[in-house]
Amino acid sequence: MELRADVAARLKDFLGPRLSVAAADRAHHAASESFHRGPPPDAVAWPEDADEVARVVTICAAAGIPVIPWGTGTSLEGHALALRGGVTLDLSRMARVVEVRAGDMQASVQPGLTREALNTELRATGLFFPVDPGANASLGGMAATRASGTTAVRYGTMRSNVLGLQVVLADGRIIRTGTRAAKSSAGYDLTALFLGSEGTLGIITELTLRLHGQPEEVSAAVCAFADLHRAVECVAAVVQSGIPMARIEFVDAATARAFNLHSLSALPETPHLMVEFHGSAGRVREDAASFGELAAEFGATGFDWAVSAEDRARLWRMRHGAYNACRALRPGATGVVTDVCVPMSHLAAAVAAADADIRAAGLIGPMVGHVGDGNFHAQILVDPDDADEVAAARRIAVRMAERALAVGGTITGEHGIGIGKRGLMAAEHGEAWQVMGAIKAALDPGDILNPGKLVPDRN
Amino acid sequence: MELRADVAARLKDFLGPRLSVAAADRAHHAASESFHRGPPPDAVAWPEDADEVARVVTICAAAGIPVIPWGTGTSLEGHALALRGGVTLDLSRMARVVEVRAGDMQASVQPGLTREALNTELRATGLFFPVDPGANASLGGMAATRASGTTAVRYGTMRSNVLGLQVVLADGRIIRTGTRAAKSSAGYDLTALFLGSEGTLGIITELTLRLHGQPEEVSAAVCAFADLHRAVECVAAVVQSGIPMARIEFVDAATARAFNLHSLSALPETPHLMVEFHGSAGRVREDAASFGELAAEFGATGFDWAVSAEDRARLWRMRHGAYNACRALRPGATGVVTDVCVPMSHLAAAVAAADADIRAAGLIGPMVGHVGDGNFHAQILVDPDDADEVAAARRIAVRMAERALAVGGTITGEHGIGIGKRGLMAAEHGEAWQVMGAIKAALDPGDILNPGKLVPDRN
Numbered sequence: 034m035e036l037r038a039d040v041a042a043r044l045k046d047f048l049g050p051r052l053s054v055a056a057a058d059r060a061h062h063a064a065s066e067s068f069h070r071g072p073p074p075d076a077v078a079w080p081e082d083a084d085e086v087a088r089v090v091t092i093c094a095a096a097g098i099p100v101i102p103w104g105t106g107t108s109l110e111g112h113a114l115a116l117r118g119g120v121t122l123d124l125s126r127m128a129r130v131v132e133v134r135a136g137d138m139q140a141s142v143q144p145g146l147t148r149e150a151l152n153t154e155l156r157a158t159g160l161f162f163p164v165d166p167g168a169n170a171s172l173g174g175m176a177a178t179r180a181s182g183t184t185a186v187r188y189g190t191m192r193s194n195v196l197g198l199q200v201v202l203a204d205g206r207i208i209r210t211g212t213r214a215a216k217s218s219a220g221y222d223l224t225a226l227f228l229g230s231e232g233t234l235g236i237i238t239e240l241t242l243r244l245h246g247q248p249e250e251v252s253a254a255v256c257a258f259a260d261l262h263r264a265v266e267c268v269a270a271v272v273q274s275g276i277p278m279a280r281i282e283f284v285d286a287a288t289a290r291a292f293n294l295h296s297l298s299a300l301p302e303t304p305h306l307m308v309e310f311h312g313s314a315g316r317v318r319e320d321a322a323s324f325g326e327l328a329a330e331f332g333a334t335g336f337d338w339a340v341s342a343e344d345r346a347r348l349w350r351m352r353h354g355a356y357n358a359c360r361a362l363r364p365g366a367t368g369v370v371t372d373v374c375v376p377m378s379h380l381a382a383a384v385a386a387a388d389a390d391i392r393a394a395g396l397i398g399p400m401v402g403h404v405g406d407g408n409f410h411a412q413i414l415v416d417p418d419d420a421d422e423v424a425a426a427r428r429i430a431v432r433m434a435e436r437a438l439a440v441g442g443t444i445t446g447e448h449g450i451g452i453g454k455r456g457l458m459a460a461e462h463g464e465a466w467q468v469m470g471a472i473k474a475a476l477d478p479g480d481i482l483n484p485g486k487l488v489p490d491r492n
Numbered sequence: 493m494e495l496r497a498d499v500a501a502r503l504k505d506f507l508g509p510r511l512s513v514a515a516a517d518r519a520h521h522a523a524s525e526s527f528h529r530g531p532p533p534d535a536v537a538w539p540e541d542a543d544e545v546a547r548v549v550t551i552c553a554a555a556g557i558p559v560i561p562w563g564t565g566t567s568l569e570g571h572a573l574a575l576r577g578g579v580t581l582d583l584s585r586m587a588r589v590v591e592v593r594a595g596d597m598q599a600s601v602q603p604g605l606t607r608e609a610l611n612t613e614l615r616a617t618g619l620f621f622p623v624d625p626g627a628n629a630s631l632g633g634m635a636a637t638r639a640s641g642t643t644a645v646r647y648g649t650m651r652s653n654v655l656g657l658q659v660v661l662a663d664g665r666i667i668r669t670g671t672r673a674a675k676s677s678a679g680y681d682l683t684a685l686f687l688g689s690e691g692t693l694g695i696i697t698e699l700t701l702r703l704h705g706q707p708e709e710v711s712a713a714v715c716a717f718a719d720l721h722r723a724v725e726c727v728a729a730v731v732q733s734g735i736p737m738a739r740i741e742f743v744d745a746a747t748a749r750a751f752n753l754h755s756l757s758a759l760p761e762t763p764h765l766m767v768e769f770h771g772s773a774g775r776v777r778e779d780a781a782s783f784g785e786l787a788a789e790f791g792a793t794g795f796d797w798a799v800s801a802e803d804r805a806r807l808w809r810m811r812h813g814a815y816n817a818c819r820a821l822r823p824g825a826t827g828v829v830t831d832v833c834v835p836m837s838h839l840a841a842a843v844a845a846a847d848a849d850i851r852a853a854g855l856i857g858p859m860v861g862h863v864g865d866g867n868f869h870a871q872i873l874v875d876p877d878d879a880d881e882v883a884a885a886r887r888i889a890v891r892m893a894e895r896a897l898a899v900g901g902t903i904t905g906e907h908g909i910g911i912g913k914r915g916l917m918a919a920e921h922g923e924a925w926q927v928m929g930a931i932k933a934a935l936d937p938g939d940i941l942n943p944g945k946l947v948p949d950r951n
Contacts, residue, residue, distance in 0.1 A: 134835065134837065136728070136732075136835075136836060136837035137835040137836050137837050138731075138732070138836070139835065178677055179675075179676075179677045179681070180677070181675055181677075185675060189652070190675050192675070192681070192684070193648070193652060202927070206923055207923075208921075208922065208923045208924040208927060209921075209922065209924060210921075210924055212833075212900055212901055212902040212920070213834075213835045213899075213900030213901065214833035214834055214835060214865075214866055214867070214896070214900070214901040214902045214905065215833065215835075215836075215865040215866050215867070216638075216640055216644060216649050216651070216833060216865050216867065216902075216905055216906065217638075217833060217902035217904065217905060218637055218638045218639070218640075218688055218831075218902075218904045218905065218906050218907060218908040218909070219902050219903055219904050219908075219909060219913070219917065219920050219921070220688065220909055220917060220920075220921065220925070220928050220946055220947075221685060221688065221689055221693075221928045221931060221946075222638070222651070222681075222684045222685060222687060222688055223924055223927060223928070225651070225681045225684030225685065226680060226681060226684065226685055226931075228681060229677055229679065229680065229681055230680055234680075245734075246732060246733070246734040248734070249734075269595070272597075273595075273597070273705060274705070275704075275705040275707070275708075275771070275772075277736070312734070313734075313778070313782070315778050316775060316778060319772070319774050319775060319778075323772070372677075374671075374673035374674065374675060374676060375672075375673055376593065376595075376596040376598065376672045376673060376674075377595060377596050377597070377674075378593065378595035378596050406673075406674040406675050407673055407674050408673070408674070408675065437673070440672075441671055441672030441673070442671055442672065442673040443671040443673045443675075443676035443677075443678050444678055445676065445677045445678050446673065446675055446676060446677065447675065447677050448677060449677040449678075450677070450678060450679055454678070458678065458679060461671070461678050461679075462667075462668075462669075462678070462679065463667065463668065464665055464666075464667045465667040465668060465669055465682055466679070468661070468667060468682060468935065469679050469680045469682070471934045471935060472680060472685075472931055472934060472935075474934065475930045475931060475933065475934035476927065476930060476931075487679055487680075488679075
């Protein structure tokens with residue numbers, strides 16, 4: 034399918050060279066970091082402000098042409114693939130910090146700004162934006178998938194760190210949701226509705242973010258456990274105890290091995306917890322000591338403390354590199370990445386069951402987890418050209434999701450639905466999935482915003 | 493208007509004596525704690541489970557009869573008044589703790605359960621539910637208004653403490669939103685959408701709540717400031733410093749006087765902060781000391797520490813009694829209660845401007861505030877039979893709201909819209925208010941759920 038010439042001309046009219054139908058640009062926006070692939074969009078647009086986004090949407094809506102927002106392309110579930118063609122809105126030219134209001138601990142930013150770029154700009158203010166999904170994702174994309182990551186146990190997910198949005202609706206109207214106040218009871222929480230809507234209800238063109246004070250002191254550590262159960266049970270005890278963990282990450286034995294190969298670390302090849310504490314010097318000392326005592330009760334050994342900024346950076350670079358390090362355990366392999374989240378009391382059993390499934394299939398599937406939230410990932414390594422293997426890995430992923438649902442958990446803690454999880458939405462939400470469809474139909478009657486994703490197909 | 497006989501008969505059929513058309517029952521549900529009054533509903537129903545709620549809604553929907561949920565009637569903006577008649581669903585017989593999952597730090601409860609009743613039941617578990625709006629409200633009502641209160645600065649509002657809901661929709665379908673996992677990225681955040689929807693999108697019939705560990709140690713204090721500016725600037729500094737306050741409440745000089753008259757306290761009649769610290773013994777000591785040092789920089793004096801449970805209870809009973817204590821400053825008066833919330837950097841100016849307006853009108857309007865969130869209330873005391881006075885107070889309330897909006901704040905931090913704030917919704921949300929209307933129309937096409945509230949009138 035090609036973009037109708039009259040539509041292309043109308044877009045070209047104000048976008049000029051910032052509209053492309055070149056094969057390379059289209060192909061770039063048909064790829065993703067995971068095994069998901071889609072057809073290329075018919076065109077790629079690089080708008081520079083909300084008005085341009087609104088003009089693109091208005092023109093496309095009139096012609097019934099899909100519009101798909103694109104951040105940095107780091108999503109793992111194929112969220113930004115142009116399933117039905119159309120125009121991909123690449124937001125990388127809307128990457129400005131609009132305003133930092135240090136006294137209010139807030140920043141207004143454009144959606145294409147990445148979290149690392151924001152934190153670089155914030156460095157001198159004494160503030161930072163804590164949500165950290167690992168990838169250097171765009172903040173608009175993180176909002177659209179309700180992302181979280183390693184620090185959510187302390188600072189919350191995008192849900193608690195986005196105060197308001199500017200959004201372009203399917204009919205081209207530009208609205209603002211939320212306020213700059215810390216809380217509000219003024220009607221439907223539209224901010225929360227757009228967070229996690231994956232581009233299906235509107236295009237986010239600005240975000241008001243809640244910032245946090247850079248901690249006076251930071252201390253991190255890694256420690257080893259004899260087995261998975263003891264590590265996970267330690268996490269449950271730590272969460273119950275109320276020790277204010279800034280990070281508490283699980284890595285399994287296979288991931289420890291991958292770290293050793295990839296980062297030249299020398300961890301024992303057993304399960305580990307990687308933890309971090311933020312606060313005043315006195316509080317960090319007390320928190321770290323409390324954690325150490327508790328962990329020792331679960332047999333933790335080999336505590337390796339990282340107090341200097343350099344050592345901590347190395348530690349978290351290793352953790353954030355898990356995706357690539359684990360992939361290197363099987364050269365040429367692609368990871369089928371899972372993302373369930375379960376209530377704490379079911380975490381150990383869920384991790385163990387996934388581990389058993391992966392072994393039974395004869396596959397390698399290292400696991401890591403934001404276990405303070407009950408969220409963990411297996412990265413099942415498959416030969417992308419071996420259809421049987423891919424199918425086996427996806428069956429395991431589905432079983433993990435079904436097991437999570439059986440104990441009241443969710444099919445995705447932080448990666449979102451995209452095209453990878455849509456088949457499980459009815460199982461998680463039942464009739465409530467239809468309610469999502471009704472909201473989508475009300476706000477996007479022409480079904481032009483990222484169609485084919487998230488909600489049920491229309492009758 | 494009377495309930496059609498056939499409809500009444502169909503309801504009576506399964507509700508029996510739990511459906512009443514008696515004048516006294518109807519009048520009780522036409523009153524509110526504030527000056528708002530509405531016509532009585534045509535009938536009051538006391539359902540005992542979600543199925544009964546669904547049957548009432550289904551029957552009323554078919555006949556085009558409004559259904560209005562009712563918790564404890566402590567709302568301050570007339571949320572539960574039957575503006576167009578219909579059936580008030582009194583949820584006081586759905587007040588059970590369904591399940592406590594201590595290991596997951598969660599409870600499932602029915603909507604009519606009050607927060608105090610829940611915390612009484614939780615006492616032995618080591619857990620508690622922190623959201624504390626002062627009134628012993630029902631948890632369903634607190635969810636429906638996205639309530640918060642004194643502890644939100646530490647534990648968040650209902651938005652962060654409700655993980656999931658069971659909801660009866662306008663067509664009688666019963667859905668579940670959210671999960672028992674700590675977080676999820678699985679589609680539209682319907683839980684957040686129903687929180688704060690004030691009964692206009694569905695009837696909440698069960699809540700999954702996030703619980704917190706009872707702190708090992710609690711310490712509270714009150715201290716005096718020379719003037720309002722110093723007190724509020726101290727709050728901003730405390731929030732910036734990251735000291736994890738469990739409560740930080742402002743009371744102005746008039747409120748201090750009301751406390752002295754009502755609670756026999758002996759506070760200097762100047763502005764005060766009332767604070768509380770939660771944590772381990774060591775952390776509470778460190779936090780309290782950090783606060784004390786900071787507050788002293790802003791001239792705080794007369795620190796009165798309340799460490800015993802008894803002393804703390806007395807302190808917060810005094811704070812929670814502010815509404816009645818202040819009313820007693822002018823016998824026979826009713827309070828017009830305001831509820832703006834502003835970004836921290838604008839808090840001092842907003843409080844001062846409100847104070848000046850109230851003085852200029854020759855009225856008494858004591859102020860208190862959950863100032864860690866930028867939220868404060870004036871309770872403007874008026875003779876309810878003096879229309880001029882009521883009008884003057886309401887003009888001040890509107891001016892406070894407009895000033896809050898001018899600095900990016902909100903017309904209501906925690907009380908909600910009801911009938912008192914609906915006239916300000918367009919000013920706060922602009923075109924986004926129409927989006928709320930579109931969602932309401934999609935989920936309640938017959939406009940039977942708490943009609944005449946929150947969203948724009950239909951064309």
